[in-house]
Amino acid sequence: MIELKTAAEIERMHVAGRFVAEVLSEVGRIADVGVNLMDLEHHARGMIERRGAESCYWDYSPSFGRGPFRNVICLAVNDAVLHGLPHDYTLRDGDVLTADLALGIDGWVADSARTIIVGTPAEEDLRIIRATEEALEAAIAVARPGKRLGDISAAIWAVARDYGYPVNTEFGGHGIGRTMHGEPHVSNKGKAGRGLKLRRGLTLALEPWFAATTDQIVYDPDGWTIRSADGSRTAHSEHTIAITEGDPLVLTRREGEHH
Template identity: 80%
Template sequence: MIELKSPQEIERMHVTGRFVAQVLAELGEAADVGVNLMDLEHRARAMIRERGAESCYWDYAPSFGEGPFRNVICLSVNDAVLHGLPFDYTLRDGDVLSMDIAVAIDGWVADSARTVIVGTPAAEDVRLVRATEDALEAAILAARPGNRLGDISAAIGAVADKAGYPVNTEFGGHGLGRTMHESPHVPNKGKAGRGLKLKPGLTIALEPWFARTTGRIVYDPDGWTIRSADGSRTAHSEHTVAITEDGPRVLTRRSPHPAA
């Protein structure tokens, strides 16, 4: 069942979204050569605790994971892209790090992800990260009343196709609000003009993620971390977006942008 949110409820989600944006901004600045992933995990824990927020990841045990998840952020390095379990790993020059976090404040959830390159960036990694960011912006622009869910998926897929990146549709965007995962599922590729008609009050997390040379995935023995099947590098970008009468409103934006 899809629950449309009132303007007042969207404002409450925006409170959470601003905090999520702050966490990702600070962790992005902190991610440097020589920093351990567990340092970033503990920094995120401290920020959540100090804000009086609640992690949506801690003790999360969905059917696709080897639950329960006992961390507050997903940290995925290089060929890992989704649900990365933080572990004792020290970041190296040129690593590609995807960070994904969802929290609730006063019962309202926001979810966002970003990918950063640690130290010296390789041109092909910069191109990959930018493709996910461009796909996210295209998806946001398509998230307008009267459009359909397929318009969002098609916008993401068009960016991937132009850049030459395969698309996996097993994991994608999703509704959210009082819980982290609600209907509808938002695939990262689809046909324009198809699917659910978008209405004001729908709140969705849009999250294009690409691997450089494959759309297939494999799981680590930890049961959570998802990697590209061929070991190619990956990137992931995500925002929580509310569809309003005036168009898309990004609730987790880290800096001003016209689409917000």
């Protein structure tokens, strides 16, 4: 069931979104060579507890996970991209780190992800991160009343094609509101003019993610962490948005973010 939100409900999601953005910015600030993933997990956990927010990941147990998930943030490194289970790993120079965070405040949820490079960046890693960011902005730009879900999917896919990156369709964006995952599913590949018509009050988490040379994925033994099947580097960019009468409202925009 797709639930359209009122302006007041969207503002409550925006409260959660601003805090998601704050936590992701802080995690990105402290992620550095020599920092352990569990240090980032515990730092995020402390921020969430102090704010009185609720992690959407803690005890999350969907059909695809080996779960329950017992962490508050997803952290994925290099060829890992989705549902990264924080573990005892110390970041190295040149690592690509994806942080994905969903949390609720007063019953309303927001979800966002970003990929950064720790230490010295390689141009090919900067390029794939840039591709996911551009795909996300292209998707947001078409998220207007009267457009269709396929227009969002097609916008993401067009950027991926321009960059030469294949697109996996098993995991993509989703509806969001009182819970983290809801209808509709938003594929990162599709045809313009197809699918559900976008309406004011629809809230979506849009999340293009690419691997450099494959659209196939494999799971780690932990049952959660998803990697590119060929070991190629990955990137993931996500924002929670609300459809309005005019420009879409980005509920998880980070302070200083240029896009």
